[in-house]
Amino acid sequence: MTRIITIAMQKGGVGKTTTTINLAAGLAELGYQVLAVDLDPQGNLSQHAGFDPEQVYPTIYDVFKAELDGQAGDVSEAIHRGEEGFDVLPSQPELSLVELSLMNALSRERFLATILENVKDNYDFILIDCSPSLNLLVINALTAADSVIIPIQTEFLAARGASMVLSTIETIRQRKLNPDLHVEGILLTMADTRTLLTKDVLAAVENQYGADQHIYEAVVKRSVRFGESAVAGQSILAYDPGNPGAEAYREVASEVARRVSEERVRHG
Numbered sequence: 453m454t455r456i457i458t459i460a461m462q463k464g465g466v467g468k469t470t471t472t473i474n475l476a477a478g479l480a481e482l483g484y485q486v487l488a489v490d491l492d493p494q495g496n497l498s499q500h501a502g503f504d505p506e507q508v509y510p511t512i513y514d515v516f517k518a519e520l521d522g523q524a525g526d527v528s529e530a531i532h533r534g535e536e537g538f539d540v541l542p543s544q545p546e547l548s549l550v551e552l553s554l555m556n557a558l559s560r561e562r563f564l565a566t567i568l569e570n571v572k573d574n575y576d577f578i579l580i581d582c583s584p585s586l587n588l589l590v591i592n593a594l595t596a597a598d599s600v601i602i603p604i605q606t607e608f609l610a611a612r613g614a615s616m617v618l619s620t621i622e623t624i625r626q627r628k629l630n631p632d633l634h635v636e637g638i639l640l641t642m643a644d645t646r647t648l649l650t651k652d653v654l655a656a657v658e659n660q661y662g663a664d665q666h667i668y669e670a671v672v673k674r675s676v677r678f679g680e681s682a683v684a685g686q687s688i689l690a691y692d693p694g695n696p697g698a699e700a701y702r703e704v705a706s707e708v709a710r711r712v713s714e715e716r717v718r719h720g
Contacts, residue, residue: 456596487571488579489580598632602639671700677692
Protein backbone atom coordinates (compact mmCIF):
# COMPACT_ATOMS: atom_id res chain seq x y z
CA MET A 453 0.00 0.00 0.00
CA THR A 454 1.47 3.27 -1.14
CA ARG A 455 1.41 6.36 1.07
CA ILE A 456 1.28 9.58 -0.97
CA ILE A 457 2.39 12.57 1.09
CA THR A 458 2.25 16.16 -0.12
CA ILE A 459 4.63 18.65 1.49
CA ALA A 460 2.72 21.94 1.42
CA MET A 461 2.91 25.40 2.92
CA GLN A 462 1.51 28.73 1.77
CA LYS A 463 4.68 30.60 2.74
CA GLY A 464 7.89 30.32 0.73
CA GLY A 465 11.32 29.63 2.17
CA VAL A 466 10.16 27.33 4.95
CA GLY A 467 11.97 24.18 3.81
CA LYS A 468 9.39 22.36 1.66
CA THR A 469 11.89 21.23 -0.96
CA THR A 470 14.56 20.56 1.65
CA THR A 471 12.09 18.42 3.56
CA THR A 472 10.95 16.53 0.46
CA ILE A 473 14.45 15.63 -0.74
CA ASN A 474 15.80 14.72 2.68
CA LEU A 475 12.73 12.77 3.73
CA ALA A 476 12.98 10.85 0.44
CA ALA A 477 16.64 10.10 1.16
CA GLY A 478 15.84 9.09 4.74
CA LEU A 479 13.07 6.72 3.70
CA ALA A 480 15.28 5.24 0.97
CA GLU A 481 18.00 4.66 3.59
CA LEU A 482 15.45 2.64 5.55
CA GLY A 483 14.92 0.42 2.51
CA TYR A 484 11.65 1.85 1.18
CA GLN A 485 10.89 2.42 -2.50
CA VAL A 486 10.40 6.18 -2.84
CA LEU A 487 9.34 8.56 -5.60
CA ALA A 488 9.91 12.32 -5.17
CA VAL A 489 7.61 14.42 -7.38
CA ASP A 490 8.58 17.99 -8.30
CA LEU A 491 5.34 19.89 -8.84
CA ASP A 492 6.96 23.33 -8.73
CA PRO A 493 7.78 25.02 -12.08
CA GLN A 494 10.92 26.45 -10.47
CA GLY A 495 12.30 22.91 -10.39
CA ASN A 496 14.16 23.32 -7.12
CA LEU A 497 13.66 19.69 -6.09
CA SER A 498 14.87 18.51 -9.50
CA GLN A 499 18.06 20.55 -9.13
CA HIS A 500 18.52 19.44 -5.53
CA ALA A 501 18.34 15.83 -6.71
CA GLY A 502 21.03 16.47 -9.32
CA PHE A 503 18.90 17.12 -12.41
CA ASP A 504 18.99 20.22 -14.63
CA PRO A 505 15.39 21.33 -15.31
CA GLU A 506 16.58 22.85 -18.60
CA GLN A 507 18.13 19.57 -19.78
CA VAL A 508 16.20 16.65 -18.28
CA TYR A 509 13.52 15.08 -20.50
CA PRO A 510 10.77 14.04 -20.26
CA THR A 511 9.36 15.67 -17.12
CA ILE A 512 6.05 15.93 -15.33
CA TYR A 513 5.20 18.80 -17.68
CA ASP A 514 5.23 16.43 -20.65
CA VAL A 515 2.91 14.02 -18.86
CA PHE A 516 0.47 16.78 -17.90
CA LYS A 517 0.53 18.16 -21.45
CA ALA A 518 -0.24 14.73 -22.92
CA GLU A 519 -3.18 14.31 -20.53
CA LEU A 520 -4.48 17.78 -21.33
CA ASP A 521 -4.22 17.02 -25.05
CA GLY A 522 -6.38 13.94 -24.55
CA GLN A 523 -3.54 11.46 -24.88
CA ALA A 524 -2.49 8.83 -22.36
CA GLY A 525 0.74 10.21 -20.92
CA ASP A 526 3.21 7.54 -19.80
CA VAL A 527 4.50 8.82 -16.47
CA SER A 528 6.98 5.96 -16.14
CA GLU A 529 9.03 7.45 -18.98
CA ALA A 530 9.34 10.72 -17.05
CA ILE A 531 10.60 9.06 -13.86
CA HIS A 532 14.37 9.21 -13.45
CA ARG A 533 16.54 7.25 -11.05
CA GLY A 534 18.36 9.43 -8.55
CA GLU A 535 21.82 8.69 -7.23
CA GLU A 536 20.63 8.19 -3.65
CA GLY A 537 18.31 5.24 -4.14
CA PHE A 538 15.03 7.02 -4.80
CA ASP A 539 13.29 8.01 -8.03
CA VAL A 540 12.52 11.55 -9.16
CA LEU A 541 9.70 12.86 -11.34
CA PRO A 542 11.32 16.17 -12.32
CA SER A 543 9.79 19.49 -13.30
CA GLN A 544 10.63 22.26 -15.76
CA PRO A 545 9.67 25.96 -16.06
CA GLU A 546 6.97 25.24 -18.67
CA LEU A 547 4.94 23.52 -15.96
CA SER A 548 3.62 26.98 -15.12
CA LEU A 549 1.71 26.86 -18.43
CA VAL A 550 -0.20 23.81 -17.20
CA GLU A 551 -1.88 25.97 -14.58
CA LEU A 552 -3.62 28.01 -17.29
CA SER A 553 -4.65 24.93 -19.28
CA LEU A 554 -6.07 23.22 -16.21
CA MET A 555 -8.47 26.11 -15.56
CA ASN A 556 -10.84 24.93 -18.30
CA ALA A 557 -10.23 21.17 -18.05
CA LEU A 558 -12.76 18.65 -16.81
CA SER A 559 -11.89 17.13 -13.41
CA ARG A 560 -9.07 19.66 -13.28
CA GLU A 561 -8.22 18.84 -9.65
CA ARG A 562 -7.61 15.13 -10.37
CA PHE A 563 -5.01 15.20 -13.14
CA LEU A 564 -2.07 14.37 -10.87
CA ALA A 565 -3.99 11.55 -9.16
CA THR A 566 -4.71 10.07 -12.60
CA ILE A 567 -1.08 10.47 -13.68
CA LEU A 568 0.27 8.70 -10.58
CA GLU A 569 -2.26 5.88 -10.68
CA ASN A 570 -0.26 3.69 -13.06
CA VAL A 571 2.99 3.81 -11.07
CA LYS A 572 2.00 4.26 -7.45
CA ASP A 573 2.02 0.53 -6.71
CA ASN A 574 5.75 0.52 -7.48
CA TYR A 575 6.46 2.62 -4.39
CA ASP A 576 6.04 2.56 -0.63
CA PHE A 577 6.09 6.36 -0.46
CA ILE A 578 5.43 9.11 -2.99
CA LEU A 579 6.42 12.58 -1.79
CA ILE A 580 5.11 15.64 -3.64
CA ASP A 581 6.92 18.98 -3.45
CA CYS A 582 4.72 22.01 -4.14
CA SER A 583 5.16 25.67 -4.97
CA PRO A 584 4.65 28.17 -2.11
CA SER A 585 1.03 28.92 -2.97
CA LEU A 586 -2.39 27.31 -3.03
CA ASN A 587 -2.81 27.26 -6.80
CA LEU A 588 -4.43 24.58 -8.96
CA LEU A 589 -1.27 22.47 -9.11
CA VAL A 590 -1.15 22.43 -5.31
CA ILE A 591 -4.85 21.51 -5.23
CA ASN A 592 -3.94 18.60 -7.54
CA ALA A 593 -1.22 17.55 -5.10
CA LEU A 594 -3.62 17.66 -2.16
CA THR A 595 -6.30 15.78 -4.09
CA ALA A 596 -3.83 13.03 -5.00
CA ALA A 597 -2.38 12.69 -1.49
CA ASP A 598 -3.26 10.52 1.46
CA SER A 599 -1.79 13.04 3.87
CA VAL A 600 0.13 16.31 4.20
CA ILE A 601 3.33 17.32 5.97
CA ILE A 602 3.38 21.02 6.84
CA PRO A 603 6.84 22.55 7.41
CA ILE A 604 6.77 25.59 9.66
CA GLN A 605 9.79 27.87 9.86
CA THR A 606 10.42 28.94 13.44
CA GLU A 607 9.92 32.65 12.95
CA PHE A 608 7.29 35.22 13.91
CA LEU A 609 3.93 34.81 12.10
CA ALA A 610 5.16 31.60 10.44
CA ALA A 611 2.17 29.66 11.73
CA ARG A 612 -0.27 31.81 9.73
CA GLY A 613 0.63 29.96 6.54
CA ALA A 614 -0.11 26.67 8.27
CA SER A 615 -3.62 27.89 9.10
CA MET A 616 -4.24 28.57 5.41
CA VAL A 617 -3.05 25.09 4.42
CA LEU A 618 -5.26 23.52 7.09
CA SER A 619 -8.22 25.54 5.84
CA THR A 620 -7.55 24.37 2.27
CA ILE A 621 -7.33 20.75 3.43
CA GLU A 622 -10.70 21.12 5.12
CA THR A 623 -12.20 22.64 1.94
CA ILE A 624 -10.90 19.72 -0.14
CA ARG A 625 -12.47 17.28 2.30
CA GLN A 626 -15.80 19.11 2.36
CA ARG A 627 -15.96 19.32 -1.44
CA LYS A 628 -15.40 15.55 -1.56
CA LEU A 629 -12.28 15.98 -3.72
CA ASN A 630 -10.39 13.91 -1.16
CA PRO A 631 -12.57 13.15 1.88
CA ASP A 632 -9.89 11.16 3.71
CA LEU A 633 -7.05 13.71 3.37
CA HIS A 634 -5.42 14.41 6.70
CA VAL A 635 -2.33 16.00 8.20
CA GLU A 636 0.58 13.59 8.53
CA GLY A 637 2.37 16.01 10.79
CA ILE A 638 3.84 19.46 11.36
CA LEU A 639 7.61 19.79 11.05
CA LEU A 640 9.51 22.68 12.61
CA THR A 641 12.34 23.85 10.36
CA MET A 642 15.16 26.39 10.22
CA ALA A 643 15.28 26.62 13.98
CA ASP A 644 17.91 28.49 15.94
CA THR A 645 17.26 26.99 19.34
CA ARG A 646 19.59 29.51 21.00
CA THR A 647 17.16 32.39 20.50
CA LEU A 648 14.19 33.30 22.66
CA LEU A 649 12.11 33.99 19.54
CA THR A 650 12.51 30.43 18.32
CA LYS A 651 11.56 29.07 21.72
CA ASP A 652 8.49 31.31 21.72
CA VAL A 653 7.48 30.12 18.24
CA LEU A 654 7.97 26.47 19.23
CA ALA A 655 5.72 27.02 22.23
CA ALA A 656 3.13 28.89 20.15
CA VAL A 657 2.96 26.13 17.50
CA GLU A 658 2.56 23.49 20.19
CA ASN A 659 -0.16 25.55 21.87
CA GLN A 660 -2.02 26.30 18.63
CA TYR A 661 -1.81 22.93 16.89
CA GLY A 662 -0.59 20.35 19.38
CA ALA A 663 -4.02 19.25 20.53
CA ASP A 664 -5.27 18.43 17.01
CA GLN A 665 -2.18 17.71 14.89
CA HIS A 666 0.92 15.58 15.25
CA ILE A 667 4.09 17.63 15.68
CA TYR A 668 7.31 15.77 14.90
CA GLU A 669 9.69 15.41 17.80
CA ALA A 670 12.71 16.21 15.64
CA VAL A 671 13.32 19.91 15.02
CA VAL A 672 15.40 20.80 11.96
CA LYS A 673 18.00 23.38 12.95
CA ARG A 674 19.28 26.07 10.63
CA SER A 675 22.54 25.13 8.89
CA VAL A 676 24.56 26.44 5.93
CA ARG A 677 25.07 22.79 4.99
CA PHE A 678 21.51 22.64 3.61
CA GLY A 679 22.32 25.30 1.03
CA GLU A 680 25.64 23.65 0.21
CA SER A 681 23.98 20.26 -0.30
CA ALA A 682 21.40 21.80 -2.64
CA VAL A 683 24.19 23.32 -4.78
CA ALA A 684 25.92 19.93 -4.81
CA GLY A 685 22.71 18.23 -5.97
CA GLN A 686 22.57 15.98 -2.92
CA SER A 687 20.50 15.47 0.18
CA ILE A 688 22.09 16.54 3.45
CA LEU A 689 22.20 12.83 4.33
CA ALA A 690 24.61 12.19 1.45
CA TYR A 691 26.46 15.51 1.56
CA ASP A 692 27.17 15.60 5.29
CA PRO A 693 25.89 12.37 6.89
CA GLY A 694 26.86 13.35 10.43
CA ASN A 695 25.27 16.79 10.32
CA PRO A 696 22.53 17.40 12.93
CA GLY A 697 20.18 18.24 10.05
CA ALA A 698 20.81 14.82 8.51
CA GLU A 699 20.10 13.17 11.85
CA ALA A 700 16.89 15.20 12.24
CA TYR A 701 15.58 14.08 8.86
CA ARG A 702 16.51 10.47 9.62
CA GLU A 703 14.41 10.77 12.78
CA VAL A 704 11.51 12.25 10.82
CA ALA A 705 11.75 9.47 8.20
CA SER A 706 11.69 6.82 10.92
CA GLU A 707 8.75 8.50 12.64
CA VAL A 708 6.79 8.81 9.36
CA ALA A 709 7.41 5.13 8.53
CA ARG A 710 6.50 3.97 12.04
CA ARG A 711 3.29 6.01 12.22
CA VAL A 712 2.14 4.87 8.76
CA SER A 713 2.80 1.24 9.74
CA GLU A 714 0.89 1.66 13.00
CA GLU A 715 -2.01 3.30 11.15
CA ARG A 716 -2.24 0.38 8.75
CA VAL A 717 -2.29 -2.09 11.65
CA ARG A 718 -5.12 -0.14 13.31
CA HIS A 719 -7.19 -0.15 10.15
CA GLY A 720 -6.51 -3.79 9.33
